[in-house]
Amino acid sequence: MFQGLPEYPWQKLKPYEQIAKNHPAGIVDLSVGSPVDPTPKIIQDALNNASSAPGYPSTAGSVELREAIVEWFGRRRGVQGLPVDQVMPTIGSKEMISWLPLMLGLGPGDVVVQPKVAYTAYVVGAALSGAEIVSEDDPEKWPSNTKLIWLNSPGNPDGKVLDVPELRAALKRARELGAVLASDECYAELGWGRWEAERIPSILDPRVCEGDFTNLLALYSLSKQSNLAGYRAAFAAGDLTLIKALVNIRMHSGLMMPAPVQKAVTVALGDEAHVREEWEIYRKRREVLLAAVKAYGFEVADSEAGLYIWATLGEDCWATVQRMAELGVLVVPGEFYETSGSEYVRFSITATDEKINEGAARLGNALGFKS
Numbered sequence: 001m002f003q004g005l006p007e008y009p010w011q012k013l014k015p016y017e018q019i020a021k022n023h024p025a026g027i028v029d030l031s032v033g034s035p036v037d038p039t040p041k042i043i044q045d046a047l048n049n050a051s052s053a054p055g056y057p058s059t060a061g062s063v064e065l066r067e068a069i070v071e072w073f074g075r076r077r078g079v080q081g082l083p084v085d086q087v088m089p090t091i092g093s094k095e096m097i098s099w100l101p102l103m104l105g106l107g108p109g110d111v112v113v114q115p116k117v118a119y120t121a122y123v124v125g126a127a128l129s130g131a132e133i134v135s136e137d138d139p140e141k142w143p144s145n146t147k148l149i150w151l152n153s154p155g156n157p158d159g160k161v162l163d164v165p166e167l168r169a170a171l172k173r174a175r176e177l178g179a180v181l182a183s184d185e186c187y188a189e190l191g192w193g194r195w196e197a198e199r200i201p202s203i204l205d206p207r208v209c210e211g212d213f214t215n216l217l218a219l220y221s222l223s224k225q226s227n228l229a230g231y232r233a234a235f236a237a238g239d240l241t242l243i244k245a246l247v248n249i250r251m252h253s254g255l256m257m258p259a260p261v262q263k264a265v266t267v268a269l270g271d272e273a274h275v276r277e278e279w280e281i282y283r284k285r286r287e288v289l290l291a292a293v294k295a296y297g298f299e300v301a302d303s304e305a306g307l308y309i310w311a312t313l314g315e316d317c318w319a320t321v322q323r324m325a326e327l328g329v330l331v332v333p334g335e336f337y338e339t340s341g342s343e344y345v346r347f348s349i350t351a352t353d354e355k356i357n358e359g360a361a362r363l364g365n366a367l368g369f370k371s
């Protein structure tokens with residue numbers, strides 16, 4: 001049996017979940033980033049209408065789906081002229097992230113770079129392939145044997161957005177190294193503040209890559225923007241050679257997006273209204289929770305896009321998790337996202353309005369950290 005993966009970190013949160021559950025008014029679980037609002041009707045209908053699917057689906061994606069992805073990249077991400085054979089569906093983004101190093105043929109002696117504070121799947125992918133993981137944001141410090149670089153903008157857990165100059169610097173260094181640059185962009189439609197008016201740039205944005213997609217991959221998921229986490233609906237786009245090779249491996253190994261989901265994604269990508277509605281719901285939840293988190297005494301870092309508030313009381317993250325659990329509020333310790341997060345916790349805004357209001361009220365009624 002493969003032994004290279006540690007126990008799933010969320011097990012460590014269980015005792016704190018129990019403390020929070022013991023709160024007389026019940027738990028307010030702000031730990032998970034799993035959407036709670038219903039899947040929009042228009043997407044449910046598309047799935048239902050495609051429910052007869054006797055034959056195998058296309059691994060590369062139906063032409064209709066790929067055209068919808070290309071159109072979406074042009075309309076929403078400012079990426080024009082992406083050919084249809086340079087996009088492909090994935091079964092959610094997580095499998096793609098976890099298997100990409102292996103699919104690229106990486107192994108011992110190779111380095112996979114991830115952000116200093118990082119979503120947990122990048123390290124899993126490195127471990128599955130036997131490559132070394134290096135957590136480093138400064139492109140100049142990426143080692144010479146780097147073969148794959150993960151960017152995550154907007155970031156989980158910190159909500160940090162990489163702007164055009166930052167993406168260009170990453171791309172320049174990746175080109176020097178001859179490494180694949182993969183950008184995980186699944187929160188790109190959920191910008192706040194500056195990013196409500198300005199488009200969050202993709203790695204494929206012409207201001208970044210000037211139309212040259214060599215060695216680039218952009219990953220996007222409908223889990224968050226469309227409440228589709230249960231459908232496993234995502235896609236990747238970029239370098240022609242990479243996409244072709246990945247489709248080939250995926251075809252051999254049976255990694256196909258189910259046909260009804262392909263239909264549902266096609267419809268979802270064409271509809272902006274539901275994305276806007278969900279954005280508005282999250283905007284309000286974030287406003288309520290952010291104010292309460294700050295009033296309690298937290299310092300908030302980044303958190304300029306996405307579904308999380310990344311905050312610190314300047315103490316060990318587990319002490320903060322305990323403090324919050326005693327209020328019946330469950331948050332995630334930053335340690336889950338690499339050591340540089342060890343004084344931070346992550347609050348998720350993917351809870352119902354009622355739960356967000358309740359969580360905010362509990363923080364407000366508590367004496368607060370500074371008092």
Ligand SMILES: Cc1ncc(COP(=O)(O)O)c(C=O)c1O
Binds near residue numbers: 033095184221
């Ligand atoms: C940064 C990031 N990437 C990828 C994913 C995976 O998304 P999915 O597999 O649902 O597409 C998540 C989910 O939380 C995430 O936060």
